[in-house]
Amino acid sequence: MDLLLEETVPGGGHTSLIVKRGQSLRITDLRGGANASVLLFNATEKSERLNLPDTLKCQHTAKLTAGHCLYSDMGRVLAAIVTDTCGWHDSIGGVSNAEEAYERYGAGRYQELRNAFYRNGTDNLLVEMGKWGLGIPDLLMTLNLFSRVDVTDAGALNFVPGNSKAGDYVELYAPMNTLVVLTSIQHPLDPNPEYAPRPVKLALSHAERDVAELCRTSCEENVRGFLNTDRFFL
Amino acid sequence: MTTTLTVSDKRPEHAVFRETLAAGEPWLHELKTGQTLRILDLEGNQAVDTLFYSLADPRERFDPQRTLRRQKNLYLTTGTVLYSNLGNPMLTIVADTCGRHDTLGGACAQESNTVRYALEKRYMHSCRDNYLRACAHDGRLSKRDIGANINFFMNVPVTPDGGLTFEDGISAPGKYVELHAEMDVIVLISNCPQLNNPCNAYNPTPAELLIWN
Numbered sequence: 001m002d003l004l005l006e007e008t009v010p011g012g013g014h015t016s017l018i019v020k021r022g023q024s025l026r027i028t029d030l031r032g033g034a035n036a037s038v039l040l041f042n043a044t045e046k047s048e049r050l051n052l053p054d055t056l057k058c059q060h061t062a063k064l065t066a067g068h069c070l071y072s073d074m075g076r077v078l079a080a081i082v083t084d085t086c087g088w089h090d091s092i093g094g095v096s097n098a099e100e101a102y103e104r105y106g107a108g109r110y111q112e113l114r115n116a117f118y119r120n121g122t123d124n125l126l127v128e129m130g131k132w133g134l135g136i137p138d139l140l141m142t143l144n145l146f147s148r149v150d151v152t153d154a155g156a157l158n159f160v161p162g163n164s165k166a167g168d169y170v171e172l173y174a175p176m177n178t179l180v181v182l183t184s185i186q187h188p189l190d191p192n193p194e195y196a197p198r199p200v201k202l203a204l205s206h207a208e209r210d211v212a213e214l215c216r217t218s219c220e221e222n223v224r225g226f227l228n229t230d231r232f233f234l
Numbered sequence: 235m236t237t238t239l240t241v242s243d244k245r246p247e248h249a250v251f252r253e254t255l256a257a258g259e260p261w262l263h264e265l266k267t268g269q270t271l272r273i274l275d276l277e278g279n280q281a282v283d284t285l286f287y288s289l290a291d292p293r294e295r296f297d298p299q300r301t302l303r304r305q306k307n308l309y310l311t312t313g314t315v316l317y318s319n320l321g322n323p324m325l326t327i328v329a330d331t332c333g334r335h336d337t338l339g340g341a342c343a344q345e346s347n348t349v350r351y352a353l354e355k356r357y358m359h360s361c362r363d364n365y366l367r368a369c370a371h372d373g374r375l376s377k378r379d380i381g382a383n384i385n386f387f388m389n390v391p392v393t394p395d396g397g398l399t400f401e402d403g404i405s406a407p408g409k410y411v412e413l414h415a416e417m418d419v420i421v422l423i424s425n426c427p428q429l430n431n432p433c434n435a436y437n438p439t440p441a442e443l444l445i446w447n
Binding site for chain 2: 053074099157
């Protein structure tokens with residue numbers, strides 16, 4: 001593996017970067033208990049974006065982990081989860097907005113707290129998306145890395161604390177040029193009443209295509225998803 | 235699964251709007267604050283793929299993740315408030331004789347059909363075709379506005395180990411759901427034409443739409 005870039009996103013921070021076709025992005029929970037809310041877009045045609053319903057139904061899963069692909073609405077693979085030491089990433093909870101963050105944590109303004117002010121996932125993603133010309137209509141269902149929400153038979157949602165340990169990481173291989181928009185912010189269903197988002201580390205590398213074989217061959221649907229993706233580059 | 239079914243006392247002869255939507259057709263219609271929309275599954279286990287937008291500002295639209303986390307439950311039924319991406323209540327489910335409606339399965343599209351079934355299924359009719367056609371003619375909405383929708387009458391449970399299963403439908407002929415509008419909304423429906431999924435017994439059927447003041 002050929003490391004291109006390493007960067008730590010502090011708790012509450014937001015960033016975005018293009019992971020080019022053939023590169024991979026490793027996201028590491030540095031201290032344990034992190035949550036990274038993520039959106040993905042085709043970097044060259046940004047109306048194409050992560051579609052969690054398509055992702056979930058074609059792989060018959062609600063959780064996401066190694067072997068799964070993250071699909072766009074155009075039937076292509078924006079990223080493949082090639083490694084995951086955590087085991088469960090959430091597709092249900094989404095991101096809080098300012099009102100929900102206030103309900104949970106109370107007031108935490110920049111005026112008093114400077115850069116430790118209380119941020120929220122919606123505004124963090126919108127700010128980052130705005131830099132690429134994207135806005136509210138583009139903020140669709142988000143993927144929450146490192147978080148787990150269990151569903152009972154009756155449908156009740158239960159946040160599972162401690163799903164991710166210090167050092168746990170997930171690696172996303174990009175079979176196309178994928179814009180990753182990310183914020184490290186607490187999960188909306190995390191019952192912790194204290195505003196305490198955790199940092200994550202990003203590491204961008206060149207990758208060999210065969211790292212994604214596990215994902216490409218994990219089901220027939222993904223074989224076709226990779227075919228669709230390759231056809232975009234003919 | 236425990237479900238409480240709620241019957242409506244509204245009478246079809248008092249409806250201000252009543253239309254049968256054939257299988258595979260789109261429907262884009264405004265619903266005003268205080269009006270009630272009934273979606274009726276005429277023949278059973280028909281997926282009615284539905285999106286909602288604020289009439290005043292269509293950038294405000296149905297937000298599935300907020301709706302689920304605010305009620306701390308995956309399934310929609312009577313009492314469920316459908317929230318917008320700006321945190322406002324859009325509609326409330328006030329009657330439901332089916333008891334389960336899906337929010338995770340999304341709408342079918344030519345492209346997702348190639349992944350799910352076979353590359354050569356691309357040319358079959360799909361919900362996203364319906365959405366795009368209705369949006370193109372209406373002019374207020376476009377591809378960018380098509381987010382994750384509700385599949386009324388579809389049963390897509392999540393298992394304790396995180397699996398997603400497409401179970402046999404629990405709907406039946408004559409089952410319905412009623413939504414009370416908390417704001418003026420645009421309702422965008424595709425009466426799903428999917429022929430590859432056993433959920434609807436490979437047989438898309440009509441739905442009836444009724445509105446009361």
